[in-house]
Amino acid sequence: MSPNSDTLPGSLSPMWYDVLVVGGGFGGAFAALELEKQLDGRSERVLLVAPESFMLFSPLLPEAASGTLEPRHSVIPLRELLGRTDLLIGHVTSLDVEARKARVADLNGGEHDIEFGSAILSPGSVPATFPIPGLAENAVGFKSLADAIWLRNRVLHQLDAAEAARDLDHRRRLLTFTFVGGGYAGVEALAELESMTRDAVKRYPTLSIADCRWVLVEAQDSLLPGLHPKLARFTEKVLRRRGIEVHLDTRLESCVDKRVELSGGRVAPYDSDTIVWTAGQRPAPLASQWGLPTDDRGFVPVDDHMRVDGRSDLYAVGDFAAVPDPAGGLAPNTAQHALRQAKVAAINVAATFGAAEPRRFTYRTRGLAVTLGKWQGTAQVKRFTFTGPLAWWMGRSYHLLMMPGIARKSRVVSDWTMALLFPRDVSQLGQLGTPSPLE
Numbered sequence: 001m002s003p004n005s006d007t008l009p010g011s012l013s014p015m016w017y018d019v020l021v022v023g024g025g026f027g028g029a030f031a032a033l034e035l036e037k038q039l040d041g042r043s044e045r046v047l048l049v050a051p052e053s054f055m056l057f058s059p060l061l062p063e064a065a066s067g068t069l070e071p072r073h074s075v076i077p078l079r080e081l082l083g084r085t086d087l088l089i090g091h092v093t094s095l096d097v098e099a100r101k102a103r104v105a106d107l108n109g110g111e112h113d114i115e116f117g118s119a120i121l122s123p124g125s126v127p128a129t130f131p132i133p134g135l136a137e138n139a140v141g142f143k144s145l146a147d148a149i150w151l152r153n154r155v156l157h158q159l160d161a162a163e164a165a166r167d168l169d170h171r172r173r174l175l176t177f178t179f180v181g182g183g184y185a186g187v188e189a190l191a192e193l194e195s196m197t198r199d200a201v202k203r204y205p206t207l208s209i210a211d212c213r214w215v216l217v218e219a220q221d222s223l224l225p226g227l228h229p230k231l232a233r234f235t236e237k238v239l240r241r242r243g244i245e246v247h248l249d250t251r252l253e254s255c256v257d258k259r260v261e262l263s264g265g266r267v268a269p270y271d272s273d274t275i276v277w278t279a280g281q282r283p284a285p286l287a288s289q290w291g292l293p294t295d296d297r298g299f300v301p302v303d304d305h306m307r308v309d310g311r312s313d314l315y316a317v318g319d320f321a322a323v324p325d326p327a328g329g330l331a332p333n334t335a336q337h338a339l340r341q342a343k344v345a346a347i348n349v350a351a352t353f354g355a356a357e358p359r360r361f362t363y364r365t366r367g368l369a370v371t372l373g374k375w376q377g378t379a380q381v382k383r384f385t386f387t388g389p390l391a392w393w394m395g396r397s398y399h400l401l402m403m404p405g406i407a408r409k410s411r412v413v414s415d416w417t418m419a420l421l422f423p424r425d426v427s428q429l430g431q432l433g434t435p436s437p438l439e
């Protein structure tokens with residue numbers, strides 16, 4: 001270890017680490033947590049680098065957007081979760097896996113050179129976009145906590161603006177919400193926000209839910225790829241019953257000036273003030289910069305020990321990696337898989353120190369659950385399918401089980417209980433993050 005002489009005394013002074021973990025999401029945070037368990041009482045040092053000081057529990061993001069859950073409760077502070085791991089909040093800007101060196105840009109714009117023995121990489125994914133006219137300027141994603149908070153405030157802002165609008169066309173444009181991409185994120189976000197709007201609109205004397213237009217556009221012939229077709233059809237039926245337009249086999253062709261044009265000619269072009277792009281993710285575009293191998297979709301291939309190129313000092317997990325699924329093919333990019341892969345990678349790193357036995361990734365998908373707003377959901381557990389309130393409850397219970405820490409679990413349960421007992425909080429806090437200037 002070579003201590004840095006010009007740094008303040010504190011946890012980050014040695015810039016040599018036995019293990020570097022990149023990313024503080026499901027893969028990174030759970031890898032660090034497992035390393036703490038495996039290396040308990042030993043001297044190996046672990047550094048986790050993440051751009052935010054919290055882990056986003058993304059399965060709860062749609063509920064954070066709809067206000068069923070306090071947004072702060074959908075994150076887990078990394079400093080609360082991890083006890084003996086050093087944290088550096090910033091981005092890994094370069095990585096040399098041969099020299100085992102990384103450079104990190106911190107929040108002050110400063111740079112840190114890190115040398116490491118082994119690395120576990122989990123920088124996740126970014127929204128997969130296409131060069132559709134108007135998309136970059138007019139659409140937003142649904143991936144971060146900021147996206148969820150923005151979208152909630154946006155919907156409530158649109159209701160207030162529509163209530164005050166005098167022109168009917170203007171009002172229609174304000175109240176039209178288009179979601180492009182009928183996967184889990186798109187369906188859950190739309191369903192939760194529409195459900196919130198149903199509650200909120202009752203407080204507006206001149207508005208009704210019929211004034212709102214919700215449109216879901218999906219390029220494939222079914223919603224929710226990967227889910228049992230029966231459940232995908234059930235989901236479609238529930239959404240349509242609520243008056244949501246579902247356009248399958250349809251693509252967004254243009255949204256210049258927020259005028260939406262869809263393929264197929266079945267839907268006349270229309271104005272939509274809010275357009276949300278939820279049409280899939282692609283791995284964080286870092287692999288080529290870091291000289292890592294990739295498959296044709298940009299994922300870093302790993303073996304069943306999570307090793308990159310069979311190396312025992314380099315591991316990749318989560319949405320960044322192409323992981324062999326024990327059932328055949330590749331494991332899906334989900335939180336439940338990322339956290340199990342992270343544990344396997346951490347155990348295998350610990351094994352290189354003689355602290356554990358090497359392990360293979362053998363996890364098979366147990367099930368999937370989709371919440372569709374209050375009391376509505378679909379769930380699949382192995383070959384059994386569930387719909388309605390039971391599925392909604394099962395989805396919630398599963399997410400709660402996945403969440404680490406009794407304090408966080410309790411906060412979430414308390415939010416859910418309050419949401420069942422009392423009307424939804426529909427305060428619009430769009431000014432958050434913009435402090436008032438002093439006169």
Ligand SMILES: Cc1cc2nc3c(=O)[nH]c(=O)nc-3n(C[C@H](O)[C@H](O)[C@H](O)COP(=O)(O)OP(=O)(O)OC[C@H]3O[C@@H](n4cnc5c(N)ncnc54)[C@H](O)[C@@H]3O)c2cc1C
Pocket residue numbers: 022023024025026027028049050051052058059060061062090091092093122123124125142143184185284286317318319320333334335336337338369
């Ligand atoms: C809205 C939504 C809902 C979802 N719902 C579910 C669900 O119900 N069930 C389920 O199983 N899965 C769900 N998922 C998928 C799940 O969130 C992902 O599969 C999972 O988060 C993948 O974990 P990860 O660690 O690979 O990536 P992430 O959790 O995204 O973490 C990656 C982290 O790496 C950081 N990072 C990126 N670049 C760098 C860098 N250069 N240096 C340092 N850090 C970096 C990122 O900022 C991020 O914090 C959902 C996803 C979304 C967006």
